Amino acid sequence: NAGVMQxxxxxxxxxxxxxxxxxxxxxxxxxxxxxxxxxxxxLKFMVYLQKENIIDESGMPKERFSAEFPKEGPxxxxxxxxxxxxxxxxxxxxxxxxxxxxxxxxxxxRLTVT
Amino acid sequence: DQQVKQxxxxxxxxxxxxxxxxxxxxxxxFDYFLWYKKYPAEGPTFLISISSIxxxxxxxxxxxFLNKSAKHLSLHIVPSQPGDSAVYFCAASAGDxxxxxxxxxxxxxxxxx
Numbered sequence: 001n002a003g004v005m006q007x008x009x010x011x012x013x014x015x016x017x018x019x020x021x022x023x024x025x026x027x028x029x030x031x032x033x034x035x036x037x038x039x040x041x042x043l044k045f046m047v048y049l050q051k052e053n054i055i056d057e058s059g060m061p062k063e064r065f066s067a068e069f070p071k072e073g074p075x076x077x078x079x080x081x082x083x084x085x086x087x088x089x090x091x092x093x094x095x096x097x098x099x100x101x102x103x104x105x106x107x108x109x110r111l112t113v114t
Numbered sequence: 115d116q117q118v119k120q121x122x123x124x125x126x127x128x129x130x131x132x133x134x135x136x137x138x139x140x141x142x143x144f145d146y147f148l149w150y151k152k153y154p155a156e157g158p159t160f161l162i163s164i165s166s167i168x169x170x171x172x173x174x175x176x177x178x179f180l181n182k183s184a185k186h187l188s189l190h191i192v193p194s195q196p197g198d199s200a201v202y203f204c205a206a207s208a209g210d211x212x213x214x215x216x217x218x219x220x221x222x223x224x225x226x227x
Contacts (some may be wrong), residue, residue: 004157026181031213042203042217043158044119056214091157102148103215
């Protein structure tokens with residue numbers, strides 16, 4: 001029973017390029033969450049998705065960031081025109097349902113913008 | 115706007131003794147709380163949770179206490195083991211938006227042999 005998978009584990013982008021982070025939830029999980037962790041800080045909620053639907057994107061920056069969870073395939077967090085401040089660890093989590101379920105985290109993608 | 119706070123960035127404990135990690139929150143609407151453990155280069159791992167209808171939840175060596183009036187929760191690990199050395203995050207969610215977790219900044223626990 002594979003856990004939450006994220007790839008790539010490390011991603012280096014130059015300023016202005018696009019970053020695409022992928023997340024495959026645990027088998028049987030239909031809820032996906034993205035978090036960002038800046039150095040020396042806790043995880044900050046970004047977005048909550050179900051298949052083909054964005055449920056809550058209140059933590060997403062208004063510009064350059066987007067997320068999707070298509071009917072088939074992994075969830076994608078896309079960052080356009082990356083800047084140095086986007087350098088962080090991005091974690092994806094999944095859960096089987098809605099009410100009082102713990103979220104299971106992937107190993108994260110460490111994005112470095114040079 | 116830090117709604118969940120872990121004011122101790124680090125804690126050092128001798129093996130076999132009790133580790134107490136603390137967490138404070140400001141939002142009185144929070145009614146579900148969790149603790150996660152994180153090793154370097156890995157994602158957080160769920161440890162234990164508590165809902166606001168309880169004031170204590172126990173799972174083996176791990177016990178979480180919730181004091182709603184003080185808006186405070188703590189994680190007790192007894193006895194502490196070197197393998198417990200990790201960063202511990204507390205997280206909270208509110209009933210009207212229970213899928214959105216607010217995390218503290220973490221406490222790095224070091225258990226010395």
